[in-house]
Amino acid sequence: MNWQPVEIVGGAYADDTRPWTSQDTVNWLPLRAERPGTKTAWILRSPPGLVPFCETQARPVRGMHNAEGLRLVVVGRTLYRVNANKTVTALGTIPGVGRVSISHNQTAAGNEVVIANGQSGYVYNTAANSLVQITDDAFPGSRVVDFIDSYIAGVDPYGRFWFISDTAQATQYNTLDRQDAESQPDKIVTLIVTGNQVLVFGERTGEFFSNTGQATNTFARVDNVSMSIGCASPYALARLDNTVYWLGHDGIVYRLQGNLPVRVSTSALEGAIADLDWSNAFAMTFEDRGHKVFYLTFPDGQTFGFDVPAQEWHRRESYGLKRWRINALIRWGARWYAGDFQNGRIYELDWDTLTEAGQPLVSQRRTAVSHADGNPIIVDGIKLFFDVGRSGAANDDHYTSIRYSDDGGHNWSSAAVESIGGAGEYQTSVEVRQLGMATERVWEVEVSSPAKRDLIGASWLAGVGQA
Structure with missing residues (x-):
């Protein structure tokens, strides 16, 4: 299996038919790259x-x-x-x-x-x-x-x-x-x-x-x-x-x-x-x-x-x-x-x-549906790319939570909590492994840290299993 991009960045596009789309973007601003050479075509920028x-x-x-x-x-x-x-x-x-x-x-x-x-x-x-x-x-x-x-x-x-x-x-x-x-x-x-x-x-x-x-x-x-x-x-x-x-x-x-x-x-x-x-x-x-x-x-x-x-x-x-x-x-x-x-x-x-004004500014992204046309998918890991390590030295809230749904957003897994890097930890990797099997998957990423936390993109380690 190889790491493959996940369509993590997008807009608010949730429908009553949740298995079709339950996408949402809360307290992030979608920003498209205007020149080639960027790591991804889009980022989710933290709002003021x-x-x-x-x-x-x-x-x-x-x-x-x-x-x-x-x-x-x-x-x-x-x-x-x-x-x-x-x-x-x-x-x-x-x-x-x-x-x-x-x-x-x-x-x-x-x-x-x-x-x-x-x-x-x-x-x-x-x-x-x-x-x-x-x-x-x-x-x-x-x-x-x-x-x-x-x-x-x-x-x-x-x-x-x-x-x-x-x-x-x-x-x-x-x-x-x-x-x-x-x-x-x-x-x-x-x-x-x-x-x-x-x-x-x-x-x-x-x-x-x-x-x-x-x-x-x-x-x-x-x-x-x-x-x-x-x-x-x-x-x-x-x-x-x-x-x-x-x-x-x-x-x-x-x-x-x-x-x-x-x-x-x-x-x-x-x-x-x-x-x-x-x-x-x-x-x-x-x-x-x-x-x-x-x-x-x-x-x-x-x-x-x-x-x-x-x-x-x-x-x-x-x-x-x-x-x-x-x-x-x-x-x-x-x-x-x-x-x-x-x-x-x-x-x-x-x-x-x-x-x-001192209250948390909670950003959340629910992704598009990842699937393999009905075939089972073995999910070995997901990796998120944040602008990490920008937290202040006194900030002990520099974490993100990651969970997923295999039924279009009706039910969710327990959240995995990962660091987005304390002060100066610019090489921090946000990664979760051994995430089971599914025929479709929606990811939810949430972060409330008062540190800078632009979301640049994501990849997952997945392969098609036996039906």
Whole structure:
């Protein structure tokens, strides 16, 4: 028998028919080699952990925004400014408990930051350092807000129309600057600006609007351009990689290509979310070190991430939870910051930290099915290739557990626990021997060490036995 590669690296692709596929990738980021000469074509990279940056007395984090370097966050019923010295300054009250949508424009003296809580709207003026509610009679309240061509765009809370503010005036509105859904009479759910157009999603359709330059009725629908795909939630969409990703009303995740929806979800993911509450799903994005990830969280379920360069899905979980604890994610300068849904903490994402605020960051990979077309396989060993020996001298948790299933993931063997190398042990071999006989096998690798633990690949020592 000779050592043969095992397809250890992949995405999250588990199906109800487990013997067909029970693949899963949790808290690892699939990364494809871009040049020849690498040890394997893919690795599973450890994601950045969470380092507490500052904390408020309220909860939860409802939304975050970068207003040209000004760090703003809504936690509980309060709008805060996050300061460089890791303190926060309360700026005023934003009623409600649900998610907020935030955008901003530019004025002669600074910015007007608009916060929509689903029913009403508020404007924080950076020059005057004041937070006021929008009281213009022409402002109906808003589900979401976005910025285009010096206007703030919003959606009526009842889905009857979408609208814009006056030019560079976030507190002033005109009832003549409202647009209905035109291609089909469905309620408007949300909108997002893409390029120089506003993409307006209804319950079953999507339409594009562009600036006509007129003083009123400023935006008009782009003729003969519409989609028969709506959006499932006001917050389940985001800009990423020069386009838009969103959860469609049909439970499929799409990417906008030109003016057309292109499916990026898989049947496995669509099955996994079929019974979840789509109406409360929300999206976030993350871009760093070659990764561009569209994250989609279902508060009653899980968090799924689509990495655009890898074209693979993975999952994020926080310790003791089914979902990732992050409720908002934003870039400030060269760093990424996140807000917690359970408390008022703001975290800094750090590639060198493999915990979440001191809690374990547990990574797991369930592999594709290895088999020999129904013939029995004698498994003499499996060998894993980690980035070993990167543990700190004081870390006594530098181990991985390995187990396997011979029935598609219904039942599992006892876990074998192996070292991934203490401090400086760069030649550590992660190997388990004498693993029995099977007609098919799925491997599960799990590691919670706070040390670097990128998974590079695997091989197994196996041969076909007598039937």
